[in-house]
Amino acid sequence: MTAGRTIVLAGLAALAVSLAGQAGAAQVEVAAGETALQAAVDSAADGDTLVLGSGEHRGPVVLRKRLILEGRPGAIVRGHGRGSVIVLEAPGAVVRGLTIRGSGSDLAAMDSGVFVAKTARAAVVDRNRIEGNLFGVYLHGAEDAVASGNTIIGLQEGRTNEAGNGVSVWNAPGAKVVDNDISFGRDGIFSITSKRNVFSRNRFTNVRFAVHYMYTNESEISDNVSSGNAIGFALMFSNRLIVRGNVSDHDRDQGLVLNYANGSQVIGNTVLGGLQPAERWARRGQQGDAEHGVPLRDEPSAGDRIGPEKCVFIYNANQNRFRGNWFEGCEIGIHFTAGSEGNEVAGNAFVRNRNQVKYVGTRHLDWSAAGRGNFWSDNPGFDLNGDGIADTAYRPNDLVDKVLWTAPAAKVLTNSPSVQVIRWAQSQFPAILPGGVVDTRPLIAPPPRPDLPRPAR
Structure with a gap:
């Protein structure tokens, strides 16, 4: 198939379309503007690549198809302060090269910059700048998902326990979190009830725990x-x-x-x-x-x-x-x-x-x-x-150390003659150690x- 395809959105200029490869997948250019990004996502076909132009794109957005959502330099996807900014539900969906801001602040709802649902097996979150969201990336049951090369900057104000994690992993066997730069928020990576994960070559600053593992084998x-x-x-x-x-x-x-x-x-x-x-x-x-x-x-x-x-x-x-x-x-x-x-x-x-x-x-x-x-x-x-x-x-x-751990106030006696005699005796008669x-x-x-x-x- 070689024919082109054009998508027109109300209030926006025509979007240039080019087909990629024999599979018929298209590359769709999406200009920044006031129209919700979800309309372009819904109009795309399975396997398409949506290339977001420089400027601000209005979220939130849910990828229910196997799409690639890719940003040119300066492309921003901004949520409206409720829920997650980008949600991946389709297997193999990809989000890369974007600046992502504006999640909600509901810990129970797991509001995130990018939320990867259980259905999004092998989804990829790659080389994004994810800043100021409650959670940065949440891999929620998505087997073999990958979060790589992202810069994740969490919440810098308020109580640490009321912030989310840079990357959270729940029950996502085979998931990988690699080469990310994570700062602020609660924990850098928090993993619970998972297995066969790889967390490698990440950098962490200004968090509570860099890597926090619970029931992950x-x-x-x-x-x-x-x-x-x-x-x-x-x-x-x-x-x-x-x-x-x-x-x-x-x-x-x-x-x-x-x-x-x-x-x-x-x-x-x-x-x-x-x-x-x-x-x-x-x-x-x-x-x-x-x-x-x-x-x-x-x-x-x-x-x-x-x-x-x-x-x-x-x-x-x-x-x-x-x-x-x-x-x-x-x-x-x-x-x-x-x-x-x-x-x-x-x-x-x-x-x-x-x-x-x-x-x-x-x-x-x-x-x-x-x-x-x-x-x-x-x-x-x-x-x-x-x-x-x-x-x-x-x-x-030695015996003196054990006394000091049991009764820390005894430190005032550390240099006393009696303590020195005890330590000398232990050195001469190891059996009393x-x-x-x-x-x-x-x-x-x-x-x-x-x-x-x-x-x-």
Whole structure:
């Protein structure tokens, strides 16, 4: 079929039409104006591409056919402050290259910049600027849907709990959220009751949790960057996750949280506190770890204490594997509690944390595997035979630490002669040490640290 097709809308100039390909799909140019965009969408045929011209197009709009809604530079779709701005209901529908504004503010109704319904399997939301909406993108049961390359800026006023998330995923098996830049609102990505999802290469700032997982299994969180949020990656009630290559850069409370998260691989992640990003980069340029301007074994000064409180918080999380991670500059490197069992912690670097480990329990845990443990920047051990393993075990906590956790007011006695005698006795008679974490094969040098992202200019 080679004949052209023209669509005329009241009050608008004629819309130029060109057919694309043997399938008969058309490319329809839609000029900006006062007429509702829904009229052009309803007039289009399944498979058509609607190209929105520069300027403002009046929403809201629902795609009930397999259409591509694409914007030229400067194209804006604006809702009227109620409901979602763009709703995708057709399988394979695509929205790309648009600026999208003007959703409603009803949390229960899930008002969004782009709402992808359950029927819109494999729909794509790509390279849009979605700003000032309650939710940015909501993948509501849409299997294999993709949100990629979007800039999502949530609500910047009001209470955080009354805002929506950058991207919400509910029961959308196989959905992917990749290469997005998400800021403001509540959580960057919130996923609940889903599986086989991939959240990768996203960047998060000025949100509560960068990634918030609830009841989402067999999924991947990889190569994301969270900077300056309350918590980086909060993984809860989820099993068999791959958590790899993520960066938590000066998040306030925790970099990584595992709460009832089981059977997961936590590999090659970086959590940073201490110096602010600009200061840290100003001191780069030297070789090795001197790029921080502070030798690895130096203790942080009070002026360097800038989040997070805990690099890692593990609460009742079992059978997880922690390998090749870098945890630096936190008040507590890793807080391990509530009966977490069967976790392997080996090949990680704990660098310049004020307290490397806080373990609440009485069991003896050996954090080494296959003859190799972790690197501890405050370990005074030696390696006389040069095998890369310290000659003595490293124990991050002692009896005095447990007393201080139970009765924080006892900190005033830390430098008293009686406390020093107790610590001397423990060093001379290890049998009186309490149960807890011990690294019997501590590394004498840190593993390579992943490259850090440059701070935003």
